[in-house]
Amino acid sequence: MNGDDITVNALPEGSIVFPREPLITVEGPLAKLQIIETTLLNLVNFASLVATNAARFRLVAGEDISLLEFGLRRAQGPDGGLSASRYCFIGGFDGTSNILAGKMYDIPCRGTNAHSFITAFTSLKELDKIDKTINGSSCTMQSFIVICKRYQEEVCKLLAINSDETIEGELTSFISYAFTFPKSYLVLVDSYDVFNSGIPNFIIVALALHELGFKATGVRIDSGDLAYQSLEIRKTFKLIADSFNIPYFAELSIVGSNDICEETIASLNQQGHSLNALGVGTHLVTCKSQPALGCVYKLVKVNGIDRIKLSEDPIKTTMPGKKSLYRLYGKEGHPLADIIQESSEPLPTGRVLCRHHPTTKSRELHQPIQHQVPSGHIRRKWKSGPKAAIYSRDQEAL
Numbered sequence: 001m002n003g004d005d006i007t008v009n010a011l012p013e014g015s016i017v018f019p020r021e022p023l024i025t026v027e028g029p030l031a032k033l034q035i036i037e038t039t040l041l042n043l044v045n046f047a048s049l050v051a052t053n054a055a056r057f058r059l060v061a062g063e064d065i066s067l068l069e070f071g072l073r074r075a076q077g078p079d080g081g082l083s084a085s086r087y088c089f090i091g092g093f094d095g096t097s098n099i100l101a102g103k104m105y106d107i108p109c110r111g112t113n114a115h116s117f118i119t120a121f122t123s124l125k126e127l128d129k130i131d132k133t134i135n136g137s138s139c140t141m142q143s144f145i146v147i148c149k150r151y152q153e154e155v156c157k158l159l160a161i162n163s164d165e166t167i168e169g170e171l172t173s174f175i176s177y178a179f180t181f182p183k184s185y186l187v188l189v190d191s192y193d194v195f196n197s198g199i200p201n202f203i204i205v206a207l208a209l210h211e212l213g214f215k216a217t218g219v220r221i222d223s224g225d226l227a228y229q230s231l232e233i234r235k236t237f238k239l240i241a242d243s244f245n246i247p248y249f250a251e252l253s254i255v256g257s258n259d260i261c262e263e264t265i266a267s268l269n270q271q272g273h274s275l276n277a278l279g280v281g282t283h284l285v286t287c288k289s290q291p292a293l294g295c296v297y298k299l300v301k302v303n304g305i306d307r308i309k310l311s312e313d314p315i316k317t318t319m320p321g322k323k324s325l326y327r328l329y330g331k332e333g334h335p336l337a338d339i340i341q342e343s344s345e346p347l348p349t350g351r352v353l354c355r356h357h358p359t360t361k362s363r364e365l366h367q368p369i370q371h372q373v374p375s376g377h378i379r380r381k382w383k384s385g386p387k388a389a390i391y392s393r394d395q396e397a398l
């Protein structure tokens with residue numbers, strides 16, 4: 001199918017929009033436009049849903065905490081996972097654990113080691129045959145283990161923990177991980193016992209890295225009371241910072257995960273916590289609170305004649321005619337409302353405007369206007385592929 005005679009006008013990705021507003025206006029031969037209906041709806045519905053869900057997480061979390069998308073394993077297939085990673089980033093997340101999405105869309109990649117990696121180790125002897133040096137250092141694996149063992153006695157004594165209570169396999173896994181990633185040492189600490197093994201073992205290796213000139217990144221907790229644990233871990237980090245005179249240690253990152261949803265974040269904020277980041281997966285990418293978005297594709301004009309679809313349900317009655325969308329701003333520069341009107345109507349001007357809500361008769365706008373934003377839709381002329389697309393601004397519509 002040749003699409004040279006199809007024109008698509010769309011709001012830019014990441015735009016804030018509201019119900020009943022036209023996201024995309026498509027013009028061309030009716031038969032061709034019917035063929036691309038499902039494709040356009042498929043592209044718009046899930047993307048808009050995930051971006052909106054991500055924005056909701058960002059609003060409840062606030063700006064002072066990093067949000068990381070950890071949802072690939074729970075997403076709706078590999079293509080759904082890629083889309084979720086991309087649109088979560090657009091919606092306000094700071095990074096993703098999806099390496100392919102990071103490569104394709106230039107999204108910062110973030111992650112930790114896995115519980116399976118940690119529990120796969122049992123003894124320091126498993127590292128005996130490694131004869132390489134740590135990245136960016138002349139220190140061998142065996143020398144690194146010696147440094148860690150020295151700090152093990154000091155840390156356990158300072159934290160009043162019997163060294164026999166710490167899990168050697170966990171320490172081995174941390175050493176192995178830090179040896180490979182000395183500049184991004186961030187590990188799970190809840191595989192066995194957070195405070196009697198995970199945190200002491202993390203600190204032991206972090207101090208060894210510091211001696212070699214590297215800075216550890218932090219820890220991740222994936223179970224239990226995240227608020228309480230984060231506060232106690234922060235106290236421990238501050239104790240280590242003061243005891244070893246390493247100021248940055250007090251500010252090491254603490255990442256929380258474990259089936260995080262909006263309610264979880266609100267509860268954490270209410271309780272008080274010391275988390276620097278949250279890893280969000282299932283509730284984010286599957287949009288568990290609302291699994292689908294109901295965008296529709298309706299005929300509003302054909303052969304120059306406006307068309308309308310009536311319904312017993314008012315919300316399903318369409319607004320006829322080709323429309324333009326404007327965002328109105330008050331004198332302080334804050335957006336007041338969006339206005340939908342026929343494309344043939346003049347720009348909304350003047351200091352007083354009265355308009356009715358499209359579905360709720362009791363609602364209306366009566367507000368002085370300072371200015372409207374006259375350029376928001378991106379006009380895209382459909383050619384023989386994305387490389388040949390022509391991009392220009394439609395100066396009359398938002």
